[in-house]
Amino acid sequence: MNKPNRVLVTGNHGYIGSVMAPALARAGYDVVGLDADYFMECTLVPDLANIPTIVKDIRTVTPADLRGFDAVIHLAALSNDPIGNLNAEWTKEINLDGTVRLAQMAKDAGVRRFLFSSSCIMYGMSGADTVDETSPLAPETEYARSKVKAEAALRELADARFSPTYCRNGTIYGLSPRMRFDTVLNDLTARAYTTGEVEISSDGTPWRPVVHVQDIARAFQAVLEAPLEVVHNEAFNIGADKLNHQIRELAEIVADTVPGCRISFKHESGADQRTYKARFAKFAGAFPEFHFNWTARDGARELYESFKANKLTAADFNDRRFTRLRWLRHLVDDGRVNGNLFWSEAAGRAA
Numbered sequence: 644m645n646k647p648n649r650v651l652v653t654g655n656h657g658y659i660g661s662v663m664a665p666a667l668a669r670a671g672y673d674v675v676g677l678d679a680d681y682f683m684e685c686t687l688v689p690d691l692a693n694i695p696t697i698v699k700d701i702r703t704v705t706p707a708d709l710r711g712f713d714a715v716i717h718l719a720a721l722s723n724d725p726i727g728n729l730n731a732e733w734t735k736e737i738n739l740d741g742t743v744r745l746a747q748m749a750k751d752a753g754v755r756r757f758l759f760s761s762s763c764i765m766y767g768m769s770g771a772d773t774v775d776e777t778s779p780l781a782p783e784t785e786y787a788r789s790k791v792k793a794e795a796a797l798r799e800l801a802d803a804r805f806s807p808t809y810c811r812n813g814t815i816y817g818l819s820p821r822m823r824f825d826t827v828l829n830d831l832t833a834r835a836y837t838t839g840e841v842e843i844s845s846d847g848t849p850w851r852p853v854v855h856v857q858d859i860a861r862a863f864q865a866v867l868e869a870p871l872e873v874v875h876n877e878a879f880n881i882g883a884d885k886l887n888h889q890i891r892e893l894a895e896i897v898a899d900t901v902p903g904c905r906i907s908f909k910h911e912s913g914a915d916q917r918t919y920k921a922r923f924a925k926f927a928g929a930f931p932e933f934h935f936n937w938t939a940r941d942g943a944r945e946l947y948e949s950f951k952a953n954k955l956t957a958a959d960f961n962d963r964r965f966t967r968l969r970w971l972r973h974l975v976d977d978g979r980v981n982g983n984l985f986w987s988e989a990a991g992r993a994a
C-alpha cells in the first residue's frame with residue numbers, strides 16, 4: 644500500500660497538535676485539522692502554519708468529515724489527570740466514547756490507519772519496575788482509565804482494512820504555540836525563569852520519561868510511514884530509555900540553564916512520590932533509523948531562550964490559559980461552554 648498522503652489530525656490546535664500538524668504539512672502531507680478549539684485563546688507564541696481545520700467537537704463528527712483520508716492522527720482529548728477529577732463524565736465521553744465513535748466512522752469511511760495518542764501513564768505509578776508494552780495496565784485516574792479503555796475498544800475494530808496503532812507517550816515538553824505549563828519540564832523551567840525558585844515538594848527521586856514535542860511529531864510521522872505489518876494493532880511506548888529522568892535531575896538541568904535560580908526539595912510527607920520508568924526497546928527495534936533529537940537539557944535551553952525572547956512574566960506563568968484544567972473551568976464558570984462541555988450558543992467561542 645502507498646504511504647498515506649491525506650491525514651486528518653484531531654486536536655491540531657492543542658499543545659502537541661499545533662507543532663505536529665505544521666510539521667506534517669512541511670513534510671509534504673495534505674493535512675486537515677479537526678478541533679473544538681477550547682484553547683484558541685491560550686496562545687503563547689504565534690502559530691507555525693495555517694492548517695485548514697474543521698472546527699467541530701469529535702462527539703459530533705459525521706462520516707462525511709472522515710471521507711477521503713488515508714489516516715487519522717487522533718490527539719483530541721481532555722489531556723490531564725486533574726480534569727478527570729473536575730468531571731469524570733467529560734473525560735469518559737470525550738476520551739473514550741468520542742474516540743471509539745471517531746474510529747468507527749473512520750473505519751466505515753475507508754480510512755486505513757488510525758494513530759491513537761495514548762499515554763505511558765496507563766501503567767500506573769507503582770514504582771515497582773520499568774514498564775514496557777507487556778506490563779500490566781494499572782490506571783489510577785479517570786484520564787488513564789480512558790486511555791486503557793479506548794485502546795481496548797480500538798483493538799476490537801482492528802482488521803484487514805483498519806489498522807489502529809497505540810502511541811503511548813511519555814510526558815511531553817518543549818515550546819508550542821498552545822503552550823502548557825502543566826507538564827513537568829515546562830513547569831519547572833517557566834517557574835525557574837519567572838520566580839527564580841524551583842521548589843520540589845517531594846525528595847526529587849521519582850522517575851518520569853520525558854519527550855520533546857518535536858520528537859513526538861517526528862515519531863508519529865515514522866509510525867504513519869511504517870509498513871502496516873509493523874504497526875497494525877500495536878502499542879509502542881514513544882520515547883527513549885535515556886529520556887527517563889528523576890525529577891531531581893530535571894530540576895538540576897533547569898538550575899544549570901536558568902541563571903541565578905535556586906532549587907529546593909521540601910521532602911513533604913504528603914508529596915507525590917509516585918514514580919515510573921518506561922522501557923522503549925520496542926519502538927527502537929521497530930524504528931531503528933529513528934533518533935530522538937532532543938535531550939531534556941536542550942529542551943530546557945529552548946524554553947529558557949524563548950521565555951527570554953518573549954519576556955515571559957510570573958503573571959503569564961500563572962495565567963489560567965496555560966493550565967488545561969483551569970482554562971476549562973473558566974469556560975464553564977463563564978457559561979461559555981455548557982455542562983457537557985459543548986460551546987454555548989450565545990456566549991461561546993467568540994466571547
Ligand SMILES: NC(=O)c1ccc[n+]([C@@H]2O[C@H](COP(=O)([O-])OP(=O)(O)OC[C@H]3O[C@@H](n4cnc5c(N)ncnc54)[C@H](O)[C@@H]3O)[C@@H](O)[C@H]2O)c1
Nearest residue numbers: 654656657658659679680681700701719720722760812815
Ligand atoms: N502533553 C502530554 O504530555 C501528553 C502525554 C501523553 C499523551 N498525551 C495525549 O496527546 C494528546 C494531545 O495532548 P496535548 O498535550 O496536545 O493536549 P491539549 O489539551 O493541549 O490539546 C488537546 C486538543 O484537543 C482538543 N479537544 C479536546 N476535546 C475535544 C473534543 N471533544 N472535540 C474536538 N477537539 C477536542 C482541544 O481543543 C485541544 O486543542 C491527548 O490525547 C493526550 O492525552 C499528551
